[in-house]
Amino acid sequence: MAQAIRLQQVSPLKASCNQCSLSNLCLPLAIEENDLDSLEDIVQQGRIYNRGEHIFDQSTPVRSCFAVKSGSVKTSIITEGGEEQVTGFFMPGELVGLDSMSGETYACTARALERTSVCEFPVEKLEELTGRLPELQHHMYRMMSQEIQNSHQLAMLLSKNTAEERIAALLLSLSSRFRRRRMSATNFSLPMARNDIANFLGLAVETVSRVFTRFQNQGIIRARGREVELLDVDALQLVTRDFARQGQ
Amino acid sequence: MAQAIRLQQVSPLKASCNQCSLSNLCLPLAIEENDLDSLEDIVQQGRIYNRGEHIFDQSTPVRSCFAVKSGSVKTSIITEGGEEQVTGFFMPGELVGLDSMSGETYACTARALERTSVCEFPVEKLEELTGRLPELQHHMYRMMSQEIQNSHQLAMLLSKNTAEERIAALLLSLSSRFRRRRMSATNFSLPMARNDIANFLGLAVETVSRVFTRFQNQGIIRARGREVELLDVDALQLVTRDFARQGQ
DNA sequence: CGGATCCTTGAAATGTTTCAAGCCTCGTGG
DNA sequence: CCACGAGGCTTGAAACATTTCAAGGATCCG
Structure with missing residues (x-):
């Protein structure tokens, strides 16, 4: 940048x-x-x-x-x-x-x-x-x-996934896009407001907020405002794949 | 065809x-x-x-x-x-x-x-x-x-509309596509099963079924299996626009 | 410092899903 | 030609995730 x-x-x-x-x-x-x-x-x-x-x-x-x-x-x-x-x-x-x-x-x-x-x-x-x-x-x-x-x-x-799955997917998408640019894939600041995230993912702002804190309590991420740190990428991927494990 | x-x-x-x-x-x-x-x-x-x-x-x-x-x-x-x-x-x-x-x-x-x-x-x-x-x-x-x-x-x-709005929108979309082909825009048979509709619109099959009967009870459509007749296109458009009325 | 905007949290309300069961329809085989 | 079976469709009641409403707290910027 x-x-x-x-x-x-x-x-x-x-x-x-x-x-x-x-x-x-x-x-x-x-x-x-x-x-x-x-x-x-x-x-x-x-x-x-x-x-x-x-x-x-x-x-x-x-x-x-x-x-x-x-x-x-x-x-x-x-x-x-x-x-x-x-x-x-x-x-x-x-x-x-x-x-x-x-x-x-x-x-x-x-x-x-x-x-x-x-x-x-x-x-x-x-x-x-x-x-x-x-x-x-x-x-x-x-x-x-x-x-x-x-x-x-x-x-x-939007049609098949829970709030947690949607947000995990967004975080991972952003992460990989930062990585493509040779920037940290685990430590970045969100360019958009919670409102935009909610709108994009078809959720209420309050739900987005709740999921962020839930993830934080589980030790998966750390978030202060727009600053985000992905502490456990594997866990995030588990959340999104969740239903997607074939054997197991 | x-x-x-x-x-x-x-x-x-x-x-x-x-x-x-x-x-x-x-x-x-x-x-x-x-x-x-x-x-x-x-x-x-x-x-x-x-x-x-x-x-x-x-x-x-x-x-x-x-x-x-x-x-x-x-x-x-x-x-x-x-x-x-x-x-x-x-x-x-x-x-x-x-x-x-x-x-x-x-x-x-x-x-x-x-x-x-x-x-x-x-x-x-x-x-x-x-x-x-x-x-x-x-x-x-x-x-x-x-x-x-x-x-x-x-x-x-998927992210902003209710089950009724989604189904109304699909019916209208199909309708206009039949019209483009110079076929009846109000009387057609659905090429897909309820299951496919549900999957496409991010709903449970049961919900699709319920909305179809609700529409039928309201006199908006008539449906027997895959045969559909749109009795009140304006009403359908009202359902989809619902939130979209600017003044009024 | 104040005001606006953004974010968070709680409790009640709601639409949709899930589970369960019955029915209808259509194609197949006896 | 009728009976059977399977899949598709419908309906009801309970469960659930998310929304809505309401309010408080944080943050940013002029």
Whole structure:
């Protein structure tokens, strides 16, 4: 995160994907060295968003999808009645807006959970580019498929699992995403409020709070506010797999 | 449905998308008249599957995605513990397997809910083709985005809505999909068992049954087994929107 | 320091599940 | 052609997890 910001200060006007610390997570990973220029040509250095600021809004015309560079983003759908459903959390290196690719208007609203910088990929240019670079196209398909799978996984969590299982699963998901970024997988701070967690997991805030303290009393985690330490990852995995032990 | 079958009897060996009654729903809709040949070249006429037969299996190598021609398909994920989560139902003109595009192995299992015929699109060939036809690529992106949105919608249903709201939403979804095919939107037979509905909506079978009878007692629907008649579509929409009335 | 927001905790209320049983339906075999 | 069996569907009553309501405590920031 600190690296990404520093990088931006060095070359604030032109994106340089090949120097980005996230190039092994983001779109560049799918591209040959000598095609990187084409990608850099279409990338727009996004501005920095403060906590709570909208990156794009549901029902407005689709312009771009975004890669998180530092910070974190939450996406949510607002129903006609004004209810919010959080559909995802996005960390550095992850792509936001795939559910709106090639649609007319954004299917969700994306908001910065903290001070966040993003790279912006205008969809028409991205489409044009993927038409020329099969590797990139392949990668896009794969990420969109992955997004569908993630959402199915969420649906499964929501429909079949208890509050404890859902929260354990979220903690483990976050943990592995921190690890991918070479950060501590057991000691991190949650970018989102309990409220967002509750909304995302289909629970009441109070339930989330109760489960956190229950986990804490069992010695599985330690939590003070948004600071979390996973003390017993195996136990967490046991909670989620619970029903999933085949023999035994 | 009957039409699609008849068509297949006329030209059993080579697919002819331009004669297909579903061409306005399926991939051909994205393609210029004179590019249709390229699509027909890669389409494989799939065999006919009987009720319960597997079209593809989770964790086996990805070969193709499929368009339903007649009949219907359900997709589901099997957890390590053997639990099943139904992730979708697919009707004629709809694409199955988008969650596995460009992945190594299928992310779910697809089964025929009844006697079902499909068209098969080998993914490598499809990718190659979308690289050449921007319109088709655009359409693929759009359908995959749509699939993500559908799944988000499902997640929302599962996390925020009551049993009645979920079932009303499913009935309305089926209704509109029948209408798209120029079939009765109020009088149709469910392709899936109560069990599948329950699993899909994250409910117990008993609950599904109870809601069906409740709706029936309220005069909103009439149901005998899988035969369903929507007597009061407005009431159904009221059930789903319920919380979604903005003013009032 | 004050106000707002976020988080936690308790007790009662509630919708859904679970368990249990009976019924209906459809396909099969006698 | 009827009888049988199996699976699918329905219904009731008790059990349960989570929500809702209510209130207190912590934390952050101007």
